[in-house]
Amino acid sequence: MSFADLGLSDELLRAVTEAGYDTPTPIQRQAIPSVLMGRDIIGIAQTGTGKTAGFVLPMIDILSQGRSRARMPRSLILEPTRELAAQVAENFEKYGRHHKLSMALLIGGVSMGDQQKKLEKGVDVLIATPGRLMDLFDRGNILLTGCNLLVIDEADRMLDMGFIPDIESICTKLPTSRQTLLFSATMPPPIKKLADKFLSSPKSIEVARPASSNLLIDQRMIRVDARKKRDALADMLRRQDVRSALIFCNRKTTVRELATSLRRGHFSVGQIQGDMAQADRIRELDRFKNDEISILVASDVAARGLDIKGVSHVFNFDVPWHPDDYVHRIGRTGRAGKTGIAITLVTGADAEAIDNIQKLTGTRIAEIGGEAAASAGEPPPPREERRPRRERRPAADKPERGIDKPERKAEKRERPAKRRERPQHRERGGEAEPADQGWNGPVPSFLGEGFGS
Numbered sequence: 001m002s003f004a005d006l007g008l009s010d011e012l013l014r015a016v017t018e019a020g021y022d023t024p025t026p027i028q029r030q031a032i033p034s035v036l037m038g039r040d041i042i043g044i045a046q047t048g049t050g051k052t053a054g055f056v057l058p059m060i061d062i063l064s065q066g067r068s069r070a071r072m073p074r075s076l077i078l079e080p081t082r083e084l085a086a087q088v089a090e091n092f093e094k095y096g097r098h099h100k101l102s103m104a105l106l107i108g109g110v111s112m113g114d115q116q117k118k119l120e121k122g123v124d125v126l127i128a129t130p131g132r133l134m135d136l137f138d139r140g141n142i143l144l145t146g147c148n149l150l151v152i153d154e155a156d157r158m159l160d161m162g163f164i165p166d167i168e169s170i171c172t173k174l175p176t177s178r179q180t181l182l183f184s185a186t187m188p189p190p191i192k193k194l195a196d197k198f199l200s201s202p203k204s205i206e207v208a209r210p211a212s213s214n215l216l217i218d219q220r221m222i223r224v225d226a227r228k229k230r231d232a233l234a235d236m237l238r239r240q241d242v243r244s245a246l247i248f249c250n251r252k253t254t255v256r257e258l259a260t261s262l263r264r265g266h267f268s269v270g271q272i273q274g275d276m277a278q279a280d281r282i283r284e285l286d287r288f289k290n291d292e293i294s295i296l297v298a299s300d301v302a303a304r305g306l307d308i309k310g311v312s313h314v315f316n317f318d319v320p321w322h323p324d325d326y327v328h329r330i331g332r333t334g335r336a337g338k339t340g341i342a343i344t345l346v347t348g349a350d351a352e353a354i355d356n357i358q359k360l361t362g363t364r365i366a367e368i369g370g371e372a373a374a375s376a377g378e379p380p381p382p383r384e385e386r387r388p389r390r391e392r393r394p395a396a397d398k399p400e401r402g403i404d405k406p407e408r409k410a411e412k413r414e415r416p417a418k419r420r421e422r423p424q425h426r427e428r429g430g431e432a433e434p435a436d437q438g439w440n441g442p443v444p445s446f447l448g449e450g451f452g453s
């Protein structure tokens with residue numbers, strides 16, 4: 001099946017061909033015709049399956065008919081992070097190059113004034129993070145009554161980040177007769193409840209088992225001492241054939257410290273984490289995409305949905321707190337039919353987290369090396385090749401320790417016993433006082449007269 005079989009317009013097919021694509025992915029084959037028919041969709045797909053194009057392409061054709069009005073976007077796409085929102089905007093620019101559609105990107109970290117100016121002109125597509133959208137709505141800069149198409153992308157990530165109340169509030173401000181598309185890698189109960197409440201007779205599309213990991217990714221783990229994690233990682237980066245690597249950490253402070261440490265080790269490295277300004281994060285991502293740096297250290301802000309071509313390795317410097325995040329982290333490699341390697345550094349405190357990941361994915365992560373192994377991919381030496389234990393010396397070679405025992409005992413008997421002499425008197429007030437005479441002072445008055453007399 002080709003894109004021409006999905007019912008897309010000639011202008012859109014030309015843009016897809018110019019982008020270098022000719023065969024739709026499974027989720028694109030199932031989603032695009034249903035979206036064009038106006039149906040609500042629940043799409044469950046692991047990261048890297050092409051679901052972004054699965055809703056961007058039909059939206060462009062749907063929006064090609066009609067006219068935008070000031071402050072009243074015709075469609076809305078909600079994304080959990082700034083990076084994902086910016087990536088969806090790039091997809092609209094790439095595939096909508098032969099259509100005259102206007103677009104606005106509402107994300108934090110950039111000028112609100114410029115965003116307000118775009119909204120005043122009217123936009124066909126509004127791509128936003130929930131926080132910035134609610135902020136502008138409360139200021140009266142956006143009216144959502146004309147929005148007839150809503151996309152909730154990475155819904156399970158929205159749940160993790162606490163955005164579900166905002167999404168529910170946004171949904172109540174849109175027309176009830178709208179078309180709604182919800183995409184998620186997993187379907188936990190709160191997301192199922194959200195879908196039941198705001199979607200009308202949706203078509204469910206599932207192209208992979210929830211929380212399954214890409215079979216093209218070689219998953220490995222190596223046990224290390226927590227105090228030696230940086231050294232172990234640096235050694236793996238030197239020994240492995242690492243063309244480009246994403247390294248994930250759980251905390252923003254760890255991202256900063258690890259990036260600094262690797263830079264001192266003469267690695268070509270950048271970083272993205274939540275404390276950075278949006279412009280700096282975009283610049284670091286562009287440097288990584290353009291091969292100006294080969295290693296990018298990131299927090300989970302970069303784990304979801306980012307399409308970065310040619311990532312050969314993903315390293316989990318920290319085992320993720322949530323098993324779902326493991327699937328999305330390692331999904332940054334092994335994309336578009338290519339193979340990839342994902343290596344997780346595991347300390348003694350990570351046993352439960354690893355068990356939860358393996359239960360969720362249904363995959364056993366291969367353990368390689370160990371603390372003694374200097375690099376990933378080097379299994380421990382076979383038992384017969386290991387250094388043999390030092391052999392016990394025969395009894396004849398040992399010194400005869402018991403020969404001089406009688407002499408030592410005799411010598412011990414001859415030594416005068418050293419006893420600690422007990423003092424017979426205590427010095428008190430310059431006078432010698434017998435040690436064992438008891439109380440010798442005046443009789444206390446409470447004992448009464450005649451006591452001791």
